[in-house]
Amino acid sequence: xxxxxxxxxxxxxxxxxxxxxxxxxxxxxDMLTDLGCIVAGSAAQIDDAxxxxxxxxxxxxxLDVNLGSQKIDPVADALARIDCPFVFTTGYGRTxxxxxxxxxxxxxKPFRMEDLAKALADELTRVPG
Numbered sequence: 805x806x807x808x809x810x811x812x813x814x815x816x817x818x819x820x821x822x823x824x825x826x827x828x829x830x831x832x833x834d835m836l837t838d839l840g841c842i843v844a845g846s847a848a849q850i851d852d853a854x855x856x857x858x859x860x861x862x863x864x865x866x867l868d869v870n871l872g873s874q875k876i877d878p879v880a881d882a883l884a885r886i887d888c889p890f891v892f893t894t895g896y897g898r899t900x901x902x903x904x905x906x907x908x909x910x911x912x913k914p915f916r917m918e919d920l921a922k923a924l925a926d927e928l929t930r931v932p933g
Contacts, residue, residue, distance in 0.1 A: 810918070811839055813925040818844035820865040822853045822879055823893070824872055828913070832866055832893070835917045839924075853879045857886070864928055865890040866911075866920070869900040877902045889927040891920075 819841045823829040826848075833843045844862040847853035849871060856862070857879070865883055867876050869892050876892070880902055883890045891909035894900045898910050909923035 810921040810925040813928055814921060815840040816842065817863040817924075817928065818842045818861060819924070820844050820853070820856055820862045821846040822848075822865060822871070822876065823868040824848040824870075825868070828868070828893075832920070835920055836866070838917060839921050850874050850876075850878055854882055857882050857888070860886075862888060864888065864924055866924070867892050869894040869896065869902075875902065877904075880905045880908075889924075889930070891923045891927050 819836050821829055821832045821836070821843060823832060829846055829848065833846060836843055845856040847856055865888060867879055867890055869876050880890065884905065891911055892901050893911045893913055893915065895913040897912060898906065901908065901910055909927045911919050911923045
C-alpha cells in the first residue's frame with residue numbers, strides 16, 4: 805500500500821488512543837489528527853479504555869502494551885471480541901505483545917507518523933471492523 809493509500813484509508817476513522825504517558829498520548833493524538841483521523845477518545849487506564857470501547861463509537865485503536873503495571877490484554881481482548889482493528893505501540897518489540905494478539909500490527913517506539921499510518925491502514929484492511 806502506497807503512502808497516499810495509507811492516508812486515504814485513515815480519513816475520517818474514529819481512533820481510540822490507549823496510552824499512559826501523557827506526552828506520547830498527545831503525540832499520537834496529533835499524528836492521528838494530521839492523518840485525517842478523529843480521536844474518539846484517549847485513556848490512560850484499562851477501566852477507562854473499556855468504558856470508551858463499550859460506547860461503541862470507534863473504528864480502530866492504538867494500544868500501548870503496558871499501562872503502568874497493567875498489561876493491555878483486557879483492552880485487546882475486548883476489541884477483538886467486537887472485531888475492531890487495533891495496533892500496539894511498544895518499546896519492547898513484538899515480544900511485549902500479548903500472545904493471543906501477536907498477529908496484530910506493532911509500531912516500535914519511538915515511531916514516525918508514517919509508521920503509525922502504515923500499521924493502522926494495514927490493520928484496517930486486514931480486519932474490516
